[in-house]
Amino acid sequence: MLHTALGFGKEFDHIRQIAVALGQRAVGLGDDCAMVPDGDGRLIVSTDVAVEGVHFERAWLTEHEIGFRAASAALSDIAGSGGAAQALLVVLVVPADVPERHVIALMEGVGAAAEGGQARVIGGDLSRGPVWMVAVTVLGRTPREVKRGGARPGDRLWVTGGLGGARAALVQLQSGHTPQQEHRVRFAAPTPRLAEGQWLGSRGATAMIDVSDGLLGDCRHLAAASQVGLAIDESTVPLDPGIEKIASAVGLTSARFAAEGGEDYELLVTLPSTFSSQDADRFQQDTGTALTWIGEVTRNAGQVLVDGIDLPTMGFDHFA
């Protein structure tokens, strides 16, 4: 357990220390999903928490969106493992003075995300507390779990969809502005890439992770877990439309803004070099989502190069 599948960051340092402390009482900490032991070898499970004031502010999101977003984030972990979602459990903590209709609206958001992921809500727990908090556990099944740790030198690095929209919305919300509607949806009602993850898992993906800590942060996780390096051509990073002005307002190129953004919930995946652009076209035909080749897997364990430069630690850290 001294090795866990995590890159840099205080949250990840904590998790590493926890894994060391628990020793044999813990297994497989650090991946997005856990394989349930002694099952049929196909059951995977993941849990994800969203805390008011850390992951979101009440003023930014409707109650429906808080629930939808929390459930989507958890479903996205199943997507990143190449699995199909099956069932959700929801822990909801809200202040005692919250009207029941808000609790119901939040749970309707959870239910809508579950329905979109072809999963059902099967249980949960409810408590009052000082802030809103939603913890979602998702169970899923996969014929072949794709982990973070399977990338091999010579594989190629790909990413689904576009990046940067969620961060663009976040920047606008944090500065009291109204985000563009498409950016708002990326942030407030992300779509877990479940069909995409299953497609990639069944077509030989060697490693996969959902982009929740930012593309570069998740590249570090994948590189650390696989004990490989990644070399990214930043000019190829697919951008969500309309992020240029906001990126430039915060002093970043659009590509860097998108690559450092968090919570896009796209999939970062390594595929054998035999996976072609024709295969990527077929992916898009089948799923309606783009798949873009953004880099190479190298032998330099743990190193992430962006246009040849080894960048310092970056990516979201909910413990920073």
Next chain:
Amino acid sequence: MLHTALGFGKEFDHIRQIAVALGQRAVGLGDDCAMVPDGDGRLIVSTDVAVEGVHFERAWLTEHEIGFRAASAALSDIAGSGGAAQALLVVLVVPADVPERHVIALMEGVGAAAEGGQARVIGGDLSRGPVWMVAVTVLGRTPREVKRGGARPGDRLWVTGGLGGARAALVQLQSGHTPQQEHRVRFAAPTPRLAEGQWLGSRGATAMIDVSDGLLGDCRHLAAASQVGLAIDESTVPLDPGIEKIASAVGLTSARFAAEGGEDYELLVTLPSTFSSQDADRFQQDTGTALTWIGEVTRNAGQVLVDGIDLPTMGFDHFA
């Protein structure tokens, strides 16, 4: 989904409304454990949250105890379904200034409870937040899930172990005193009755629930779910030793103090009338835990009588 397996209380009203709102997107809300659909029919799962300031105060518990207690509460739901525990996922929210050693100590407490329940920690999530919060999801397996809803008129009502110790500790802690050591253990490091639940499940238990909302509160849940009545002989309620003085200090008989107490994590179970006191002796020989006959199952749906008197709503409510 208009019928859920819950008694009175604001938390339970919320859950009922949630179940109505979710309609077909939710299944089986209200029981302690959920059966995972499309599995092998033996996988059960439950989730349970402990929030600082609601379920505990930091001053009352060591970090190890906070983790142990949260995990035990979740494991207890598996016990109440007659299942064996298998795996835990832990969501941990702590203030940003908490030293890492406290996070580790909490997770060691979770690990110790997991080990006691022959389960392993397989995943989780970590975030900062304004207060300590631990949400534990437990997966388990059972050859035959025992629900709240299976009690039949003519069955008898039994309870494992003794009651009131956890409440005695809580009263002392709330008034700034040091609880008796045995009471402190009942509150801070409860033992989930896993072997006991499996024994009872395999010997024909018709309905079962772990006592987390207080004996009388959980009697109401069981009666509501089973659409039966329960008639309790309060003089037979098994008491934890040493609670008399504390009960009397708060103006209650020891029996009522124990019957209204929460978070004992004993098992409340209905068994066919053919289950004899010799069978209860065998239970005690096999598990080391007492099993006490405390009442009868009647035809009066939802009614809970204590010594012939229909008592108003009671039991813990973490939303009150």
